[in-house]
Amino acid sequence: DVKVTQSSRYLVKRTGEKVFLECVQDMDHENMFWYRQDPGLGLRLIYFSYDVKMKEKGDIPEGYSVSREKKERFSLILESASTNQTSMYLCASGNSGGSYNEQFFGPGTRLTVL
Amino acid sequence: AQSVAQPEDQVNVAEGNPLTVKCTYSVSGNPYLFWYVQYPNRGLQFLLKYITGDNLVKGSYGFEAEFNKSQTSFHLKKPSALVSDSALYFCAVRGLTQSKLTFGTGTRLQVTL
Numbered sequence A: 001d002v003k004v005t006q007s008s009r010y011l012v013k014r015t016g017e018k019v020f021l022e023c024v025q026d027m028d029h030e031n032m033f034w035y036r037q038d039p040g041l042g043l044r045l046i047y048f049s050y051d052v053k054m055k056e057k058g059d060i061p062e063g064y065s066v067s068r069e070k071k072e073r074f075s076l077i078l079e080s081a082s083t084n085q086t087s088m089y090l091c092a093s094g095n096s097g098g099s100y101n102e103q104f105f106g107p108g109t110r111l112t113v114l
Numbered sequence B: 001a002q003s004v005a006q007p008e009d010q011v012n013v014a015e016g017n018p019l020t021v022k023c024t025y026s027v028s029g030n031p032y033l034f035w036y037v038q039y040p041n042r043g044l045q046f047l048l049k050y051i052t053g054d055n056l057v058k059g060s061y062g063f064e065a066e067f068n069k070s071q072t073s074f075h076l077k078k079p080s081a082l083v084s085d086s087a088l089y090f091c092a093v094r095g096l097t098q099s100k101l102t103f104g105t106g107t108r109l110q111v112t113l
Helices: none
Strands: A002-006 A010-013 A021-027 A032-039 A042-049 A063-071 A074-076 A085-096 A107-114 B003-005 B010-014 B017-023 B022-027 B031-038 B044-050 B056-058 B064-068 B073-078 B089-095 B107-112
Touching: A002 A085, A010 A021, A021 A032, A021 A107, A032 A063, A032 A074, A042 A063, A042 A074, A074 A085, A085 B073, B003 B089, B010 B017, B017 B031, B017 B107, B022 B064, B022 B073, B031 B064, B044 B056, B044 B064, B073 B089
Parallel strands: A010 A107, B010 B107
Antiparallel strands: A002 A021, A021 A074, A032 A042, A032 A085, A063 A074, A085 A107, B003 B022, B017 B073, B031 B044, B031 B089, B056 B064, B064 B073, B089 B107
């Protein structure tokens, strides 16, 4: 089974803090994704990566950055957390080779910014 | 641009009855369509996908979905609902030339005894 793990299930931070969310996958997938999930808005793509050291902006990249130094690890960084970044963050991974490949999701990190 | 609409925020069904969760999409060219399920405090799990071929796609846990090109729909169905099917369901679409998956806003399925 594909396993995607996220460093924390719950996280509480203060406004202005730098926040790191880490994601690790064990299936040698080329593609990795960060989404945020908010009620009534569904999942929105923040950033994605097709290869090591490669990143592309998703639909809502403002206020976020990412890092992919190793194939299995994809980090989401909030440079200066704000209250409107309180959300559920989901990491996913998937094979390349076609648009038809499904994504595999981690359990999520519920981030609260006070 | 591609988009997905899930017109119902919540669907209520009695156990044993058939269920349908609706999804319509908009995409240039042929679509790749997916259904995912999210149980409480969990990540999303893949249920099924339509790529090409037979319009009726069968997936996990007895779910199936019907692709209708003329109505641009991909409704999720199950002949007999279980209380354990209660969860949040997401439809997603990806166009052939698109690099991103676009998700709907989700439909909460509540199955009661």
